[in-house]
Amino acid sequence: MKIMVFMLFALALMQAPRITYGEDFGYDGNTGPTFWSERYRECAGKHQSPININVLHVKQVTLPDITFIGFDDSIDNVHVTNNGHTVLIEVRNEPHPRVRGGPLEGDYVFSQMHFHWGDNDTFGSEDKINHRSFPMELHMVFFKEEYKSVSEAVKHQDGLTVLAFFYELDRHFHPAYDDITSALTNVTEPYTSVVMSHPFSFLNILPYDLKRYFTYRGSLTTPPCSEVVIWLDFEQPIRLTHEQV
Ligand SMILES: *[C@@H]1O[C@H](CO)[C@@H](O)[C@H](O)[C@H]1NC(C)=O
Ligand SMILES: *[C@@H]1O[C@H](CO)[C@@H](O)[C@H](O)[C@H]1NC(C)=O
Ligand SMILES: [Zn+2]
Secondary structure: OEEEEEEEOOOOOOOOOOOOOOOOOOOOHHHOHHHHHHHOHHHHOOOOOOOEEOHHHEEEEEEEOEEEEOOOOOEOOEEEEEOOOOEEEEEOOOOOOEEEEOOOOOOEEEEEEEEEEOOOOOOOOOOEEOOEOOOEEEEEEEEEHHHOOHHHHOOOOOOEEEEEEEEEEOOOOOHHHHHHHHHHOOOOOOOEEEEOOOOEOOHHHOOOOOOOEEEEEEOOOOOOOOOOEEEEEEEEEEEEOOOOO
């Protein structure tokens, strides 16, 4: 079966990158995004994420279905970590969930997921759609299986894929996010980690429509800003209450 997706051919409009791991970068002042390229040359590259997706410049194409493997498994031993920049969710047990299909050649293995958010609900997402920001964005990071590790994968143009999901506010509480938000109260200090109290399933925290997405070639959104990421930005936002965000 074939599916419809939006394929971006327009070159990414460069914007100030934002959040995640690494040690010596920030978002304000003289460690902010405009200074990242002083220490990390790739941050001044031509295919930097995040971008604004202008829907008028998107080309609609048909690609093979994406296959989500292990996304409905109940996973034990899921770690939630405050790494000083964001909240990381990692899976310690094998096998890890994986994806294939869509614009991807070969299998991509789950590495970690994390969030980007703002000071208030008017901004927080990294990519934007028609200049609209969302209050939060989820990044699920996968490395290409043939490269065996993230550290090797970032040396290759097709090394990583990130599945990105936007969040929108809703009056209704999303119960699948309980295990994440309750873990947060135990990782308020940087470099602390907790094991989730219940088994965790990827599919439960994702939107219903996983067939429509925007895809483009871009970069890590934090130093070293390597241009090695095949981005898949899913069109349908995930809906959470303000308190959950
Ligand atoms: C949200 O935060 C931004 C940046 O701190 C600020 O400029 C804006 O006024 C805030 N908006 C609201 C509604 O609080
Ligand atoms: C976090 O700590 C609280 C007590 O403050 C505890 O009840 C809860 O189970 C802990 N959550 C996790 C995920 O360990
Ligand atoms: Zn990210």
